[in-house]
Amino acid sequence: MTQSFSTPRSSAYDASEVPQDGLSQQLKGYRLATAEIIYHMPDHPAVLQSFLWQHLDIAPKYPELHKFLDFWVEEIEGSLHSVHVARYDLVTPGNSRHVDAWMRLH
Numbered sequence: 405m406t407q408s409f410s411t412p413r414s415s416a417y418d419a420s421e422v423p424q425d426g427l428s429q430q431l432k433g434y435r436l437a438t439a440e441i442i443y444h445m446p447d448h449p450a451v452l453q454s455f456l457w458q459h460l461d462i463a464p465k466y467p468e469l470h471k472f473l474d475f476w477v478e479e480i481e482g483s484l485h486s487v488h489v490a491r492y493d494l495v496t497p498g499n500s501r502h503v504d505a506w507m508r509l510h
Contacts, residue, residue, distance in 0.1 A: 437489060438490045439488065439490075440487070441454070443476075443484050449483075463491050
């Protein structure tokens, strides 16, 4: 199954367009996204190869992933077979628990 990811963005993928301060990005809703990109080898189309991509991105639309996939379609010879995405919240609410006992030395 070949998917095309076409959006009206520029074809050049530039990670520097995203602010590089990770904590401020996470506070704005960015989460660590991991994509496994399965693609056909350019010289041997019957052979599939896997590529892992990780970046801070916003779920569920994943604009950074779409920029990268647009770049892939325009600039890289291997045609896409499938993309599997997972995300992980690096910044989460703190856990709190009650103290069961106080101990004092001296």
